[in-house]
Amino acid sequence: MSLDATLTHIDAALPEATERLLELMRIQSISTDPAFKADCDRAADWMVADLQSIGFDVQKRPTPGHPMVVGHAGPADGAPHLLFYGHYDVQPVDPLHLWDRDPFDATVESTPTGEVIRGRGAADDKGQLMTFVEALRAWKSVNGEFPCRITVFLEGEEESGSPSLVPFMEENADELRADFAMICDTVMFQSRTPAITTMLRGLLGEELTIKAASKDLHSGMFGGISINPIRVLSRIIASLHDDTGRITVPGFYDGVPDLPDDLEAQWQGLNFDHAGFLNEVGLSHPAGEQDRTPLEMIWSRPTCEVNGIGGGYQGDGFKTVIPAEASAKISFRLVGDQDPHAIRQSFRAMVEEMLPPDCEAVWSAHGASRASGAATDDPAFAAALKALSEEWQIPAAYIGCGGSIPIAGHFANILDTPPMLIGFGKDDDQIHSPNEKYDMQSFHKGIRSWARILDAVS
Template sequence: MTDQAQLEAVLAQVDAGLDQSLERLFSLLRIKSISTDPAYAAECQKAADWIAGELNGLGFDASARPTPGHPVVVAHGPAQAGPHVLFYAHYDVQPVDPLNLWHSDPFDPQIKEDAAGRKIIVARGASDDKGQMLTFIEACRAWKSATGSLPLRVSLMLEGEEESGGKNLPPFMRENVEELKADIALVCDTDMWDRQTPSITTMLRGLVADEIVITAANKDLHSGMFGNAARNPNQVLAEIIASLRAPDGSVTLKGFYDDVAEISPELKAQWQSLGFDEKAFLGEAGLSLPAGEQSRSVLEMLWSRPTCEINGMVGGYTGDGFKTVIPSKASAKISFRLVSGMDPKKIRAAFRAHVEEMIPADCQVEFIPHGGSPAITVPSDGEFLRKALDGLSAEWGKQAVITGSGGSIPVAGDFKSILGLDTLLIGFAHVDDQIHSPNEKYDLESFHRGIRSWVHVLAALAK
């Protein structure tokens, strides 16, 4: 059988077995694997065991490995010639609150129609990330059913704590470095560019999060008796926050842009060709004016430029009515999204130095760190990326595109720092999937053609 005939046989198997693939997805969706709530620990274990059982049935050597939290499922296919891929996804889900906003039981998956008449799978985890995870596993199943083997060596590492911080995964990876070695990591936890254009995300921003607490007087003060004479930490905090950005939208920290590289002209041209509607994007949020660096497009602001955002501010009396008080303390939570080349430690130090320079002599500041991770960029001329783009394009009949993401997926950084692996982020979700919200959904087409897409990608990577 030729390579093309073999590929067509596997794709035919996907189509013929779609109903059975959906039955397996629904079985997994019924498991209430809410990782952040200890009451559902047994359900997380049940989900891990279910996945390990399915993978063992496909000929993988699979097991649910214990951690101080929820299990990590690790599976290895037979050793064979060609590249070795390590696939990552997560089987845990977000809580379902508020339950009264769901139109059906979040753990009783349903196939419904949306307003446009498209068939959708509605359940918690349908898109994030059980549906996405099963697209890859079902592609492996189709390869095994149609040909008796996979086209390359495949390993899987499936996490149970992504939605609750994932703190136990990096130590697990460090303890099992030799076992988890591969040539490229694959992650299915991202979106398509649009409903007919597949994409590979090659840029993820890193993150630095810091909380500052400013203390002035040793107790709250009456604003009539102490006003003007006493320092107000709300005023100090407001001045610090206002100083973080210049009028043109740029961040003012010393050295903030020192390690920020420009994207290539070719990538910039591709982004310009995507037809992104900046006005519509902001309009959906009730806004109209881009707030970042004014010399940049909105896609550049979102994907390739670093940010500074104030995520929360607290100080003084915030209850009903009015209280004329000068508070003793004021605090803010501030985060920075980083791009490739930026050092989280350097940015945290620059921020703290900036704040300390503005603290009056009779005030104190406390810094509370809330995590940090570097940005990730996959070389745009890499062989694995090129092959994966070809595989996706073959399924969708349209050139797959390279995109960035304004968000952060820490596991991609862990793959690079711990295992030395680049990551291809290939997903089939859509921006309207309502992940983390009531009535989460995954398009039936995303599930079906997601399976077919992975069949193509695995074949392309094996060449």
């Protein structure tokens, strides 16, 4: 097997690879809008045909929603068995007037910082998933066969909550189970350092409504003598953090691990510019737990945030009213072994104990997922990290992710398959926003990176 020849082939075939990506991007596979159901189906068909062209035994598999695409190639007894995951669906394009061109008229543009691939799905996730498809194509073209057993698993509902994903994975667990699940839907550190994401926070959402009087009240007639739900809610929210930034929900920190010394040292070596990170959004001072570093706050520490709040009159002018209810949406990002269901119970009990007479709390749950992570002691992780470093000529890093990617946890929990998250997105790719782009450098070196990783881990 020749890695050098494969990399040379990737360089020479980049124009054709780019045209294939642009063709895929021109399919309007918006999964959340029923008006685009046929387009999602067409995108799945496109992926089936493309994978068949490089030797995969591949099928479009029906679900109650949009179809899955599952393909297999390589020796059945090949070791290791690698599963590549991506999604072919995209976000809606609204607001359309903020786009500089038709979102589905995908093209390559020259910018002051280099060429970019422009259009919906460029970075999230068509450009990313095609990096490993093109790496597989090049490998097969040069070497005639794949070095190990490979499964490609593509979803069509990631941007609409993945309602069919878990049932499909459970029903097809034996077929999908692999030694590693390669997930491409991630970014490089600060847009320059190649990385493997090894920590993903979980997410717990709660919507709380405090109800009191049977109707809104005149504040002159009832002020003082009647309880105000906004005041009750404000006191509850203010009590969620102490003066050092720690979260006060009883038992909240159960299962929160300390950061290993070696990982802490690596993160410090990244020289994260937290001041610049905050300055970009008009802030200057870290506001989380005061005894933690900025990267810890973002990647390895849990959070509690108020995402929305409402109550009383909020229109123009002034209305002297005591509202009958007030509400807030509160989310918790979770790490380590924190149990979202236990935290939900504890948070609700804490609130109930704080309620004064004449008030009740009405609850609405919005998801509860655990954090997920990867044990990097397997030699495959070190091999992949070395391959990334060699391609980018920058020491690659293990990083965390402040957000949540549920698919990583599903691979670990349903398939007992450790996830390896490697992507080449950049912070300014404007995913989910108008004028989405993917740097040509990310696409080109992403393909080369996957070829190196395939060689290293197989």
